[in-house]
Amino acid sequence: MSTESPITVGILTISDTASNDPSQDQSGPTLRNILSTPPVSWVVAEAAIVPDNPELIKGTVVEWCDKKNLDIVMTTGGTGFASRDVTPEAITSIIERPTPGITHVLLSTSLSVTPFAALSRPVAGIRSKTLILTLPGSPKACKENVGAVLGMLPHAVELLRGGTGKKLHDKMQGKEPEGRAHRQHDHHHHDHHHPHREHSERHESGHLSQLLDEPVTRRLRKSPYPMIPVSEAIRIVALHTQRLEQISRPVDESLIGSVLAEDVLASEPVPGYRASIVDGYAVIATDGPGTYPVVSVSLAAPSTDQPALVAGQIARIATGGPVPSGATAVVMVEDTTLELASEDGQKEEMVRTIVTVAKGENVREVGSDCAVGELVAHKGTVVSAVGGEVGVLASVGIKEVSMVIVCIRIKVMGQWDIMYKFLLFTRFHNLTVTIFLRPRQLQVPAFRKPKVGILSTGMELVDHTATSALAYGQIRDTNRPTLLAAVRAAGFEAKDLGIAPDSADELEKALRDAMSDVDVVVTTGGVSMGEMDLLKPILEQRLGATIHFGRILMKPGKPTTFATVPSTGSSSENLFFALPGNPVSATVTFYLFVLPALRKMAGFKNWELPVLKVQLLHNIRLDLRPEYHRAILSIAPRSSSPSPYTASTFVARSTGHQQSSRMLSMLGANALLRLPPRDGSAPRRELLAGTVVDAVLIGQIEI
Incomplete structure (x- = not known):
């Protein structure tokens, strides 16, 4: 492993309480936030919660060290005097080389805060090439302990990876290169004119963005936000995306796309009475064929006086x-x-039966389709647009169904796309209700639907519906209508927040107004390095947001930004997705980051979009960055001639030129091809036709 590659960390929360209820874990998320966000920006590759069980602790840590090859494993909890505090013993039994110096730092740091830290039993050591640290269970103590050792950990990792630590040794001995020492000397004497001052101020405040009141001459020339991989960005978004609270909804066609979260048992038999399967005559089977009087009529209608x-x-x-x-x-x-x-020819009086029937023939007995208490739907069942699941729930007397709704204020208009599902949980009551009762509207407790606001930013933008000719320098706003359509097509309600100009005060007002009415704010534009790119500084300096990432190693969409802001509403915090201004970049990053977050908020178990293996129909050039290439997927055509494709193969055809401003590359696209970056050591310029790649499905595949 290269000593320059990101440091990988595993965080293990050890707690009987948190293992039963993960929402009780506070120290694990605290560590993750410290380690995975700027300025540290390590990769939290593994995170788990286990009870205070020595075998589970050892098994998890050994796997992370020996199989996952993580650089650092941090445990939190179980280091005290309580009888269930077994973390030190479990970790001591698996470390190969103790690190008493780090152990001393951890303990002395805690002792400097409280004498009760003497009751803590921290352990630190090395297993293979992994450094293991045991931290207290308190979030505050975790933060203090990590802060004490954070500066030395990169050097420790470098040495464990096989490095020499020469850079640090040279620095400690005053052997920095002359040019660098000279530059630092200049900083010391001239910091009232040098951008280093602003850099320090940003870090002291915890902010990385450009200060809003700084002149353009002192703006940042390079982004201070680390470039993170797409997978890490997805993980960070998921970490801060929580399911919303429950509300009540009627059981009707709006349940389409829901997923059952509990097994559903029938509270009524189906049928609720002995029913005829055919049109004909009810008989006593032992009578046999013959001519008999017709003494009554039984229609498919309520009846209480049948002899x-x-x-x-x-x-x-x-x-x-x-x-x-x-x-x-x-x-x-x-x-x-x-x-x-x-005599009047209106009634049958005598009818002859000419066949022998067996007892029970053509009769549906009570509960023969579904008995009371029978399992009618498994946990995880998807309520499809076919209607079968809704019909079953309605037929078996389920009084209440607890569910998660994916869309917001569902309006049943047009067709539903089956790939956008809702989560459905069930609760039933044993009610004795016959099918002859008047229809009733069933209410269901459902998780509240996230509300989404879409805002475009930029003084050059004109509403796409404007009829006047464009002035020089104006462009029509395509991002807002595109994202509004995409959100609604996914089953969500999108609120149009309009266009905000590149003014700090007006943009702040637009964002504050949006926060009071929506759970998720999606903006486009204003996130790059231009002097009027104000989104990041406004989020940090005006709204008190935490920016979790500000750049992603991908094409298109590099400046995509994700932040959270404490909410004054029902949810704990608002999610902010500040997407790039280029139309294709905004659309691609919506599907990769925003839509999965909405699905997770709505309760999806599998909230990420489907990924398929597909074959390329033609050569595609590679970029220096990992690329999400717009394409049209289809089933490979059947052919009698020899072909590398089979009838069941998915094939991909590029939508053409992939410029991030060229919205035509989204026309007809139903997938984003995950293309690797160009190989720098042995340049691979393109992928050849027939190459198999991953494709993120964003639309329906036409068959």
Whole structure:
């Protein structure tokens, strides 16, 4: 492993309480936030919660050290005097080389805060090439301990990876290169004119963005935000995306796309009465063929005064009609003849049956389709647009169904896309209700739907519906209508927040107004390095936001920014996605980051979009960055001639020129191809036709 590659960390929370209820874990998220966000920006590759069980502790840490090859493993919890505090013993048994110096730093740091730290039993050591640290269970103590050792850990990792630590040794001995020492000398004497001062101020405040009141001559020339991989950006978004609270909703067609979160048991039998399968005559099977009087009629309708059949009688019956008491079978109308009608010709009086039927033939017994207490839907079942799941829930007397709704204020208009599902949880009550009761509207507790606001930024933007000719320097706003359509097509309600100019005060007002009404704010533009790119500084300096990342190693969408702001509403915090201004960049990053977050808020178990293996139909050039290439997926055509494709293969055709401003590259696209970066050591300029790549599905595949 290169000594320059990111440091990988595993965070293990050890707590009986948190293992039963992960929401009780506070120290784990505290560590993750410290280690994975600027200025540290390490990769938290593994995170888990285990109870205070020595074997589970050892098993997890050994796997992370020996199989995952993490650089650092930090545990939190279980280091005290309580009988269940077994972390030190578990870790001591698996470390190969103790590090008493680090242990001393951890303990002395805590002792400097409180004498009760003497009751803590920290342990630190090395297993293979992994450094293991045991930290207290308190979030505050965790932060103090990590802060004490954070500066030395990169050097420790370098040495464990096989490095020499020469750079640090030279620095400690005053052997910096002359030019560098000279530059530092200049900083010392001239910092009132040098950008280093602003850099220090940003770090002291915890902010990385450009100060809003600084002149353009002192603006940042390089982004201070570390470039992180897409996978890490997805993980960070997921970490800060929480499911919303429950509300009540009626059980109706709005449940389409929901996923059951509990097993559903029938509270009523189906059918709730003995029902005929065919049109014909209810008979007593032992009577056999013969001519019998028709003594009653049973239609598929409510009835309470139907007489019982006795031997030698039959009753006319319709499909679905209640089988009279005493009857044991039904003869189909096709197997009968009319022997005698009433004088007015309106009624059947005598009918001959010409076949023998067995007992129970053509009769649906009570509960034969579904008995009371029978499992009718498993946890995780998707409520499809076909209607079967909704029909079953309605038929078996489920009174309440607890669920997670994916969309917001669902309006049943147009077709539903089956790939955008909702999560459905169930709760049932044993009610005795016959099918003859009047229809009732069933209410269900559902997780509240996230509200999404879409805002475009830029003084050059004109609403796309404006009829006047564009002035020089103006462009039509395509991002807002594009994202509004994408959000609504995914089953969510999107609120149009309009266009905000590149003014700090007006942009701040637009964002504050949005925060009071929505859970998620999506903006486009204003996130790069231009003098009017104000989103990041406004988020940090005006709104008190935490920017979790500000650059991603990808094309398109490098300046994509994700932040959270404490909420005054029902949710704990608002999510902010500040997307690039180029139309394609905004659309691609919406599908990669925003839509999965909305699905997770709505309760999806599998909230990420589907990924398929596909074959390229033609060569595609590679970029220096990992690229999300717009493409059209289809099923490989059948052909009698030899072909590298089979009838079941998904194939991908590029939408053409991939310039991030060229919205035509999204036309017809139903997938984003994950293309690797160009190989710098042995340049690979393109992927050849037939190469198999991953494709993120963003639309339907036409068959």
